[in-house]
Amino acid sequence: MKTADVVVIGAGVVGSSCALIMAEAGLKVIVVDRGPIAGGTTGAGEGNIMVSDKEIVPEIQLAVRSRNAWFEIADRIGNNFELQAKGGIALSRTDAGMAGLRALASHQNAHGIETIEVDGARLRELEPHMNPEIETAIHYPGDGQCQPMLSAAYFLRTVRHLKGEVWQRTEVLGFSKDKDGSIIGVRTSKEEISTRYVVNATGTWAGDIARLAGSELSIMPRRGFILVTTPAPKLIHHKVYDADYVANVASDSPELQSSAVVEGTESGTILIGASRERIGFDSRINMAALERLAKQAISVFPVLSKLELLRVYRGFRPYSPDHLPVIGEDANVKGLFHCAGHEGAGIGTAPGSGEILTAMILGKPTFMDATPFLPKRFQGVA
Amino acid sequence: MSRTIIVGGGPAGMSAAVEIARAGGDAIIIDSNPRLGGQYWRHGPVAEFSYDGERFVALQAEINNHPSIEVRASTQVWRASYQDGVATLWLNDGTSLTGETLLIATGAYDRSLPFPGWDLPGSMTAGGAQAILKASGALLGRSVFVAGTGPFLLPVAASLVEAGVKVLGVLEANRVNGWVNHLGAVDVRKMKDAVRYFKILSAAKVPIRMGYAIIEARGDGRIEEVVIAKVDRNFTVKPGTVEVHKCDAIATGWGFTPDLTIAHSLGVSTDVHPIDRSVVIHVDAFQETSQYGIFAAGESTGVGGVDLALIEGRIAGIAIAVQRGLISTVEAKNRSVGLASERSKIRKFANALLSVYKIREGWRSWLNPETILCRCEEVTFKQVRNVVHDLGASDVRTAKLLSRCGMGMCQARVCGRMVADVIGAEIGAPATDDELRGIHNRPIAHPISLQTLADQGQ
Amino acid sequence: MRIYLNGVEVEATENESVGTFLLKRRQQVLRKTRFNDQPRGMFCGIGVCFDCIVTIDGIANQRACITQLRDGMRIEVTS
Ligand SMILES: Cc1cc2nc3c(=O)[nH]c(=O)nc-3n(C[C@H](O)[C@H](O)[C@H](O)COP(=O)(O)OP(=O)(O)OC[C@H]3O[C@@H](n4cnc5c(N)ncnc54)[C@H](O)[C@@H]3O)c2cc1C
Ligand SMILES: Cc1cc2nc3c(=O)[nH]c(=O)nc-3n(C[C@H](O)[C@H](O)[C@H](O)COP(=O)(O)OP(=O)(O)OC[C@H]3O[C@@H](n4cnc5c(N)ncnc54)[C@H](O)[C@@H]3O)c2cc1C
Ligand code: FES
Numbered sequence: 001m002k003t004a005d006v007v008v009i010g011a012g013v014v015g016s017s018c019a020l021i022m023a024e025a026g027l028k029v030i031v032v033d034r035g036p037i038a039g040g041t042t043g044a045g046e047g048n049i050m051v052s053d054k055e056i057v058p059e060i061q062l063a064v065r066s067r068n069a070w071f072e073i074a075d076r077i078g079n080n081f082e083l084q085a086k087g088g089i090a091l092s093r094t095d096a097g098m099a100g101l102r103a104l105a106s107h108q109n110a111h112g113i114e115t116i117e118v119d120g121a122r123l124r125e126l127e128p129h130m131n132p133e134i135e136t137a138i139h140y141p142g143d144g145q146c147q148p149m150l151s152a153a154y155f156l157r158t159v160r161h162l163k164g165e166v167w168q169r170t171e172v173l174g175f176s177k178d179k180d181g182s183i184i185g186v187r188t189s190k191e192e193i194s195t196r197y198v199v200n201a202t203g204t205w206a207g208d209i210a211r212l213a214g215s216e217l218s219i220m221p222r223r224g225f226i227l228v229t230t231p232a233p234k235l236i237h238h239k240v241y242d243a244d245y246v247a248n249v250a251s252d253s254p255e256l257q258s259s260a261v262v263e264g265t266e267s268g269t270i271l272i273g274a275s276r277e278r279i280g281f282d283s284r285i286n287m288a289a290l291e292r293l294a295k296q297a298i299s300v301f302p303v304l305s306k307l308e309l310l311r312v313y314r315g316f317r318p319y320s321p322d323h324l325p326v327i328g329e330d331a332n333v334k335g336l337f338h339c340a341g342h343e344g345a346g347i348g349t350a351p352g353s354g355e356i357l358t359a360m361i362l363g364k365p366t367f368m369d370a371t372p373f374l375p376k377r378f379q380g381v382a
Numbered sequence: 383m384s385r386t387i388i389v390g391g392g393p394a395g396m397s398a399a400v401e402i403a404r405a406g407g408d409a410i411i412i413d414s415n416p417r418l419g420g421q422y423w424r425h426g427p428v429a430e431f432s433y434d435g436e437r438f439v440a441l442q443a444e445i446n447n448h449p450s451i452e453v454r455a456s457t458q459v460w461r462a463s464y465q466d467g468v469a470t471l472w473l474n475d476g477t478s479l480t481g482e483t484l485l486i487a488t489g490a491y492d493r494s495l496p497f498p499g500w501d502l503p504g505s506m507t508a509g510g511a512q513a514i515l516k517a518s519g520a521l522l523g524r525s526v527f528v529a530g531t532g533p534f535l536l537p538v539a540a541s542l543v544e545a546g547v548k549v550l551g552v553l554e555a556n557r558v559n560g561w562v563n564h565l566g567a568v569d570v571r572k573m574k575d576a577v578r579y580f581k582i583l584s585a586a587k588v589p590i591r592m593g594y595a596i597i598e599a600r601g602d603g604r605i606e607e608v609v610i611a612k613v614d615r616n617f618t619v620k621p622g623t624v625e626v627h628k629c630d631a632i633a634t635g636w637g638f639t640p641d642l643t644i645a646h647s648l649g650v651s652t653d654v655h656p657i658d659r660s661v662v663i664h665v666d667a668f669q670e671t672s673q674y675g676i677f678a679a680g681e682s683t684g685v686g687g688v689d690l691a692l693i694e695g696r697i698a699g700i701a702i703a704v705q706r707g708l709i710s711t712v713e714a715k716n717r718s719v720g721l722a723s724e725r726s727k728i729r730k731f732a733n734a735l736l737s738v739y740k741i742r743e744g745w746r747s748w749l750n751p752e753t754i755l756c757r758c759e760e761v762t763f764k765q766v767r768n769v770v771h772d773l774g775a776s777d778v779r780t781a782k783l784l785s786r787c788g789m790g791m792c793q794a795r796v797c798g799r800m801v802a803d804v805i806g807a808e809i810g811a812p813a814t815d816d817e818l819r820g821i822h823n824r825p826i827a828h829p830i831s832l833q834t835l836a837d838q839g840q
Numbered sequence: 841m842r843i844y845l846n847g848v849e850v851e852a853t854e855n856e857s858v859g860t861f862l863l864k865r866r867q868q869v870l871r872k873t874r875f876n877d878q879p880r881g882m883f884c885g886i887g888v889c890f891d892c893i894v895t896i897d898g899i900a901n902q903r904a905c906i907t908q909l910r911d912g913m914r915i916e917v918t919s
Contacts, residue, residue, distance in 0.1 A: 036780040037773075043783055149783050153773040160774070168776050230791055230829050230901040231874055267759070267786065268874055284463070285825055287472075287838075295836035305836075306899050308829035310791060414887060416855075416908050421886065456908065491888045501891075503868045503881035510885025514905070520860035522882075603879050604868055757883070757891055760875045791890035791901065796883075829901065 001194050004030040004165075006361065007186045008199040009172050009209055011035075012042035013148050014339055015201030016155035017350035019164060020073070021358045029164040030193055031156060032186070034171045038152040041203050041346065044315025046226055046273055047151075048239055048263070049144035049348040051113045052088040055104060058372040059324065060111045063345065065367055066352030067142055073351060077158045081151040082266045088143030089118075089126060091134055091300070092243035098136060101243050105138045114142050129235050129303040143239055145263070148347045175213050175336075183213070183335030197361050199337050204318040206326070206340035215332040218378055219341045221316035224274045225289045227297075228311040231268030235303055239263040242300065260296035262304070270307065272297040274344065285312060319343040324372060327356050331376035337361065338375050385409055385450075386702050387471060387479055389459055389644055390487035392420015393688050394680025394695035396441045398485050401699025401717070403448035405708040411451065412473065414458040414828075418442055420489055420680075421509060422688045424516040437692075460830040462647040464673055469648060476834045483675045483702055486645050486663060487695065490638035490681035493660075494796055495530075495741065497748045499599030499608075500634070501757050508538045508635025521547055523631025527608055529553035529596040530635040532739040536579040538633055543586045550629055552583065553594040555613055556739055571689075596632060597624075597748040605631055618744030636741055638685045639799060642822035650676055652822075654815040655684060657736040660799075661819050667722065668701035669694055677702060686732035693725045746807060755804065756797045758790020766801065770808040778817040781805045793824045841911040852909050859885070859892050859904035862917065869919035870894050870904055879919065 008019045011033035019029045033039070049067050054060045074083045092098045105115035118126065120135040156166050167190060176185035176192065186193045200209045203219070210217035241261040261273045272293050290312065298304045320326050320341035330336040339357050342349055356373070359366045385408035388395045396418055399409045411418070419425060423438040445451050454473070461472040469484040492507035499505070506514075506522045508530060514520040525548040528539040539552045583590065597619060598609035612623035640662050642652060651664040651672035662684040669677045679694035686694075700717050703709045709717070749755075751764035765785050775781035778801070787801050788794030794801070798821035802813040843852045845862075852861060859882045862870065869879040870892050883891040887906035895916040896902040904915075 036775065036777050038783070039780060043780075149780075153769075153775070153784055157773055166774060168774070227832075229832065232900055267789075284465075285461075291835055291838050294832045298832060298836055305831075305833040308831050308899075308901060309826055309835055310829050311793070312825055414906060424886075491886060492884060501878065501880065501883075503870075503879050506882060507884050507889075510883060510905075513885040514857075514860050514863065514882065518856050518860040518864075520863045522863075604881075757880075757889065760873055760878070791893070792888060796889045831899070 001185075001192055002030065003194045004028050005195065006030075006197040006199060007032060007193050007195045008201055009033070009186075010040070010201035010203060011037040011152065011156060011166060011168065012040045012201065012203055013038070013045075013152045013347050013350045014203065014342060014353060015199065016152040016159070017354035018199050018201055018339055018357050019159045020155040021351070021354040022361070023159045023162040023164045024076075025358055025362065027361075029159055030195075031159065031164065031166045032170045032172060032188055033168055036168050037156055037166065038149040041315045041317060042148045042152055044226075044313050045148045045347050046261075046263075046271055047146045047148045047347055049146060050088060050239070050345065051108070051142045052090055052138075052140035053241075054108070054113075054345075056324070057111060058368065060108060060113065061368040062325075062349050062352045064112050064142075065355070066349045067144060069351035069355060070144060070146065073155075077154060080154045082147040083144065083151075085141070085144045086238055086263070088140040088239045088241070089123070089137050090140065090241055090243060091137035093134060097243040101138050113140065115140060127237060127240060129301050130240070131300055131302055134300070145239065146347065147266070151347070172209065172212065177333075181334060183333060196335050197337065198335060199339055199357060201339045203340055203342075203346070204316050206318065206338060210330065210336075210338070213330070213333045213336050215330050215336065216379065217326065217338060217340070217375060218321055219318045219326070222319050222343065224315055224317055224344070225286065225293065226274055226313040227272040227290060227293050227309050228313065229270040229272070229304070229307045230310045232270060232307055233268070234264055236262055236264040236270060236301060240300060242296075260293065260300050262297050262301055269310065270304070272304075285314070317343045318346070321378060325349065325353060326375045326378070327353050327370060327373040328360060328375055331379040384706065385481060386483040386485060386706070387469065387481040388412065388485045388487055389471070390420065390489055390680065391415065391418040391453065391455070392487060392489045392680060392691065393422055394489070394691040394698075395420070395485065395487035396445060397692045397695030398487065398679055398699035398702070399451050400441060400444050400448075401696050402702055403444070403451050405700070405703030406450075407703055407706055407708045408450045409452070410479070411453045412457050412459055412471070412479075413453075413455055416456045418445065418453060418455070421513065422691075424513050458828045459644055460826060460828045462644045462827070464648040464676060467674060469676060472830075474828065474830055474834065476838055483706060484648070484677070485698055485702065486648070486650070486671070486676065486678040486682055487680045488641040488644050488682045489691075490640045490685055491795065493636045493639045493741075493799065494634065495636050495745050495800060496753055496755050496797070497597055497599070498750055498753045499601070499605070501754050502599055502601055502605045503603070504601070504605030504631040505599055506631065506633050508534060508633045509638070511633035512538045512541060515541055515545055519545065521545060522633060523605075523629070524548060525550055525629045526631040526633060527551050527553060527596060527610070527627070527629055528633045529555070529594070529610070531555045531741065532635060532637045533576075533735060534635055534637075536576065536583070538635070539588060540579040540582040542633070543582050543588060549583070549586065549588045550627060551594075551610075552588060552590045553596060553610060554590065554592050555595040555617055555742075557593045557615070558738055595748070596634060599632060605629065608632055613744065615742065616744035617742040618747050637736070637739060638681060639795070640682045640685060642682060643824045643827045645671070645678065645682060646819070646822045647825060647827065648673060648676055650678070652819055654818055655736070657733060658740060659818060660685070661822055669698035670701060675705070684729070684732070685736070686728055690725065690728040690732060693721055693728065697721050697725065743807070746804060755801055756787040756790060758792050759786040761785050761787040763804070766804060767808055770805060775805075776809060778802045778805050778813050779820060788821075791829065794821055841909070843909060843912065844914040846916055854909070856909050857905055858894065858896065858907045858909055858913075858915055861909055862904065867917065867919065870917050872918045
């Protein structure tokens with residue numbers, strides 16, 4: 001039988017971050033995914049590493065550490081995944097909106113996020129093509145960006161170099177437990193792996209794995225569309241979004257929500273996100289979402305009216321009932337650790353999540369108080 | 383809602399429209415070209431045909447004379463959907479159309495194979511060379527090679543000769559003998575065509591070389607010379623047969639790829655063709671797809687040429703008239719006499735041609751590590767190999783997303799199939815049917831102005 | 841009919857695509873590629889390959905082969 005220190009289920013950005021950090025810590029890791037690498041939500045995400053949209057303290061702490069961890073990983077394994085500290089700009093065109101942004105900025109500032117309020121002249125320097133009617137905004141130099149699929153692929157490449165293994169197209173069929181109910185193995189469609197630790201990094205599908213192990217976890221999909229334009233010379237330099245976006249993230253309304261989040265990519269295309277809808281795994285294109293995103297983006301950057309839509313990405317963000325990720329050991333099954341439900345921030349916060357989980361498995365202190373992320377907040381202990 | 387929407391005004395779409403109008407129905411034809419005729423009748427505004435113009439003129443006249451047929455030219459369908467029995471099309475002029483009956487007649491485009499230098503200016507597809515010549519008399523070059531595989535190379539070379547181009551050679555990678563005789567068995571017209579092409583080419587002393595291929599094109603900023611070589615039955619270069627020739631352009635064609643973009647968006651079932659593994663729309667005897675009210679005709683149901691497109695279009699038009707209650711099934715039978723048997727005869731022949739002019743695997747030996755596979759994103763053979771062997775991509779989609787191969791503006795229309803074959807070979811397992819289908823998944827069929835999109839929501 | 845080619849006024853004929861018009865003027869190269877700065881011209885001739893893209897009336901990435909010339913049209917090509 002194969003043996004591993006840890007089996008990570010899920011080869012998305014979250015699973016591959018966990019695997020990388022564990023392998024670097026000297027653990028023998030096997031990553032198992034029923035599909036190819038980064039074939040889930042990670043292949044549909046935008047790659048923003050954002051500190052600017054975080055409001056709740058634990059979320060801010062996770063995002064700030066993760067952001068730095070991203071750059072440290074790039075130093076260690078090489079930046080083959082288009083990581084860059086491009087900076088973000090949050091704007092609002094209403095006084096109330098701006099007041100809200102300022103309040104958020106000072107709260108974030110108190111927790112270690114760099115924020116700079118900029119006036120129209122400075123804004124034009126940062127973004128020459130921005131609508132001249134926009135006269136003030138908050139600049140977040142700390143926001144970054146990466147190419148999520150390449151990131152996951154390069155993390156896993158390093159895991160393989162550290163004697164780990166990546167099993168693609170391998171279904172997890174069940175778990176073996178000892179008489180105390182602790183995990184001692186993972187049964188897969190290939191072969192059984194003997195292990196004491198399992199990381200459930202299956203994103204939107206994390207509830208299925210929890211059930212398979214005899215527990216429960218509520219992770220649901222929230223649909224999002226991103227518009228991709230035809231390639232253009234560099235027009236947009238930061239990731240630019242308006243304040244409504246932050247309001248949307250925290251909102252509980254299932255109907256369509258959207259506000260422009262506009263940014264350029266290395267390859268020249270411009271990404272316009274992001275709509276949010278809670279309507280299950282419905283993969284059909286919602287024209288209203290596309291129209292609204294186009295309109296909102298043009299209102300921030302009128303120059304976009306001269307570009308064309310080339311592609312649409314569609315993905316399902318994994319979210320938990322309180323919109324915080326679930327990181328930590330299952331309350332019912334010993335040895336089963338969840339790392340899922342990162343919603344619209346899983347790319348940005350993957351490395352920090354991996355660090356927390358690795359520390360937990362090794363019995364070391366975590367860099368922050370991870371209590372708010374523990375699965376037991378949703379799990380009645382059996 | 384009662385009128386039939388026809389996507390594609392080529393031979394298939396035109397002949398269907400005429401049948402629908404004859405039965406008293408309404409139809410609207412959408413085509414991105416400024417004029418009807420599709421890829422075959424790609425003539426200028428004043429119909430000047432070197433050959434076979436009569437059938438077009440007759441069809442066009444009948445379409446013009448039927449007020450119940452509307453033609454919307456220079457208009458592209460950028461998105462399509464089918465829900466609850468209703469098809470919706472979004473057009474690049476910002477409008478949309480809905481209907482319960484729709485005909486997919488989107489035709490096909492050239493299938494291409496890469497080789498070093500195929501991206502140099504002066505390198506065109508065989509169909510492209512023919513299209514610009516027919517449409518406006520433009521010449522791709524002065525001295526050219528025509529190469530690839532398939533019977534289509536001959537008319538292309540013949541038209542170029544007639545237009546005054548010096549054709550230095552027709553290189554047919556497969557070794558084919560006596561196919562003119564096969565043609566005769568099917569259709570006298572085809573037989574006459576072929577004889578005519580051979581006459582033109584032999585009068586101009588154009589060498590036709592079987593078992594030869596262009597394996598490289600070179601030049602500083604444009605094509606200046608080509609490397610040609612003899613290839614074996616698997617398309618692998620035979621050592622010691624390499625020749626270098628000066629020329630200023632090349633036209634290469636490897637058959638056609640049915641255009642399934644709109645079909646895919648409408649969710650119709652597709653087949654993977656047993657001979658060349660091209661993805662084609664699955665239709666029944668009445669040319670109806672798996673979706674009620676959605677019909678398909680012409681090359682998008684499988685490459686078969688203009689005559690098959692015309693017949694399938696007629697059968698579809700008549701079936702649509704029956705489904706819409708315009709004519710009885712008895713009347714439909716009267717109108718369809720001989721069509722079904724003619725269709726199966728040509729289809730059989732088309733399949734025979736596909737077998738003879740198959741693309742053989744050895745073409746990959748022409749590639750070198752720096753050869754561009756994806757023209758749009760400039761992704762090389764080496765980069766594709768790298769995502770498979772170094773990054774662990776184990777399927778077509780992942781290799782594409784990690785390498786950007788096929789992520790450019792053409793949305794993998796040009797490289798999709800060929801890259802799937804390359805990746806299949808690198809992984810050691812050929813692309814699955816569903817992976818081949820996935821190549822045609824383009825929810826946004828053609829780029830659409832963001833402003834037009836934004837205004838649509840008003 | 842007149843059009844502007846890289847800002848220069850030129851005489852043009854009706855019923856012609858931008859691509860064939862330029863080819864007849866021996867303008868085979870229509871653009872340089874984004875990453876490697878390589879020259880490209882028309883390839884498929886029918887709007888499929890997007891190799892012939894030029895800027896037309898300020899809108900980038902327009903296919904020269906399927907865009908018909910219009911009076912007063914402004915075309916930018918890179919060669
Ligand atoms: C439109 C959109 C835009 C986004 N933009 C951003 C952004 O800019 N920044 C950001 O930080 N986040 C963004 N996100 C969110 C981000 O993409 C996700 O939070 C993140 O990708 C989740 O990663 P994951 O590894 O948890 O899940 P996934 O990438 O979905 O990985 C889960 C993996 O588990 C595998 N799996 C599932 N079930 C099983 C099983 N039973 N057995 C084996 N394997 C299984 C799947 O095959 C999959 O590969 C965006 C999301 C969307 C939809
Ligand atoms: C470039 C080229 C040149 C060819 N030249 C010849 C030739 O000289 N001789 C010969 O025998 N055969 C030629 N062929 C083969 C040709 O496929 C058939 O002969 C014949 O034209 C097929 O008819 P059809 O009606 O099925 O499709 P087509 O004639 O291809 O017609 C399909 C039409 O659909 C339109 N269309 C597709 N998608 C959309 C959309 N999304 N929105 C709007 N319109 C759309 C296209 O513009 C096209 O006009 C050529 C093929 C190509 C690709
Ligand atoms: S030449 Fe291919 S799109 Fe114009």
